Amino acid sequence: MTVEQHQRRTRIEVLTARQGLAAGTVAGLALALVAGALSAAAGNGLWTPVNAAGSFFLGVQPIPPGPAGLLSLVGLLVMLLMGGLLGALYATAQETLDNPSLLVIAIYYGGVTWITATFLLLSWLNPAVQAVWRSGALLAGHLVYGALLGLVAIWRNPPREAKH
Numbered sequence: 001m002t003v004e005q006h007q008r009r010t011r012i013e014v015l016t017a018r019q020g021l022a023a024g025t026v027a028g029l030a031l032a033l034v035a036g037a038l039s040a041a042a043g044n045g046l047w048t049p050v051n052a053a054g055s056f057f058l059g060v061q062p063i064p065p066g067p068a069g070l071l072s073l074v075g076l077l078v079m080l081l082m083g084g085l086l087g088a089l090y091a092t093a094q095e096t097l098d099n100p101s102l103l104v105i106a107i108y109y110g111g112v113t114w115i116t117a118t119f120l121l122l123s124w125l126n127p128a129v130q131a132v133w134r135s136g137a138l139l140a141g142h143l144v145y146g147a148l149l150g151l152v153a154i155w156r157n158p159p160r161e162a163k164h
Contacts, residue, residue: 014102014153015091024087027148028080035141042137049141050075052132061128083145086113090149096157103150110146114139 015023035049045051045065054075055063064071090109094102118138122130132138 013091014094014096014157017088017091019152019156020088020091020094020149021084022087023149023152024090024145025080025084027087027145027152028083030148031083031141031145032076032079033141034144035135035137038137038140039132039135042135044132044135044137047072048132049135049138050079052129053078056122056126056129063128063132087149091153094153099154099157102153102157103147106148106150106153107143107146109149110142110144111139113145114142 032050036046039048040046047067048063048065051060051063051065051068051071052075054068054071054073055061057074057078058071060068060071090106094105097105114133118130118133122133
């Protein structure tokens with residue numbers, strides 16, 4: 001009887017957790033900007049998505065469409081912090097791939113974070129925030145979030161050796 005031996009692959013990091021944290025924080029800001037702009041374009045207010053994130057923790061109802069002091073600050077901090085933490089998670093799970101695959105996986109990751117937040121977490125925790133989060137503006141913001149993570153991963157993707 002023979003035992004098949006496998007070579008252990010050395011994992012080449014695309015992003016370190018620290019780089020993922022930084023990229024995720026910047027991407028979280030982009031999420032807030034895109035979601036706010038699209039929310040304003042739909043007539044729901046520029047600050048509604050950020051205020052919804054703050055309202056999740058402060059319980060302010062109804063969610064104001066304009067700047068709301070502490071509520072807006074808490075909402076922005078929550079979006080940046082969660083963006084950073086989810087970016088670090090993304091970084092620790094990513095391996096070197098071809099660049100189009102990195103981008104597709106990252107955009108998919110952004111969509112999955114929106115689905116998870118909208119339908120699993122917010123559906124039973126805060127119905128007022130869920131109503132805002134179910135908007136296309138937030139979905140678009142999450143997809144932009146994922147795209148930015150993917151672009152940073154592409155930028156940091158080490159070149160792969162050609163197989164002979």
